[in-house]
Amino acid sequence: MIDHARDLASVREATERLLSAAAALDNASVAEPSRLPGWSRGHVLAHVARNADALVNVLAGRPMYASAEARDTDIERDAPRPLDAQLADVRDSAAGFQAEGERPADWSRTVELRNGVTDAAARVPFRRLVEVELHHVDLGIGYELEDLDEDFVRRETDFLADRFAGHKDLPPIRLSDDRGRTWTTGGGADAEPVHVSGRAADLMGWLAGRRDGGGLKSAGTALPALPPL
Known part of the structure; x- marks a missing residue:
């Protein structure tokens, strides 16, 4: 709540x-x-x-x-x-x-x-x-993003993952951070899921347009290009 x-x-x-x-x-x-x-x-x-x-x-x-x-x-x-x-x-x-x-x-x-x-x-x-x-x-x-409260980072990642869910220009995306938390987002395109993982701050920063995703792993595929917020 x-x-x-x-x-x-x-x-x-x-x-x-x-x-x-x-x-x-x-x-x-x-x-x-x-x-x-x-x-x-x-x-x-x-x-x-x-x-x-x-x-x-x-x-x-x-x-x-x-x-x-x-x-x-x-x-x-x-x-x-x-x-x-x-x-x-x-x-x-x-x-x-x-x-x-x-x-x-x-x-x-x-x-x-x-x-x-x-x-x-x-x-x-x-x-x-x-x-x-x-x-x-x-x-x-x-x-820096690393200075943000952990609960804030989680909540903002929740919000951004929900915002991109079903976006027509994105494949299905499975997100996971170094705290063991997972999210699903994207899914507007008919494609195999892209698995993206990394540190919580890097993951949120990528979703929020504050980082280029260089610190993230994407299971051998390129990171999806996120649409503007």
Whole structure:
């Protein structure tokens, strides 16, 4: 069962980790490239802030973003800001998300995210946790996938395996990590299953588009090319 209150507490802790780490940057390093192609660290921080606002909208029953174009425009607008403005925005928007999450609500209700995707309201705090944790890694400032909580890695792998299940462009895929956990995903193509195994962080990183799969084994066949998330 999803524990949204626990996830909200985890979001608060993860946000503080990100803010503490980012506070060691300066204006020049905020403008430097992040690990995400085409994005500076400023883009990443701006996105983290705007995502908090967007998930407030989701919990309040409003559209997540006015449009895809508005989302992108807001990030581009906010990316060049100096460090102090970036940190204040991440902090203030995170506080707004926490406040919305602490309001009395029916957490079993269904909410709508981007592109018509729906989910249980109770899963929204974990979705926010994913944003904060993975984008902290994307900043490239010393926080790595190996630093992530083991339960978080398992849950995100669960989520991503489910997301790719039945995808028409993927063969059946059997996943296993070094903790003895297994998943099945893909299966949209008529092909023999591909067995992919490796360390938990590498496996999740590959599914999340953060690693190229170089640390994984695929039973003598090439790793499937995963579609964009």
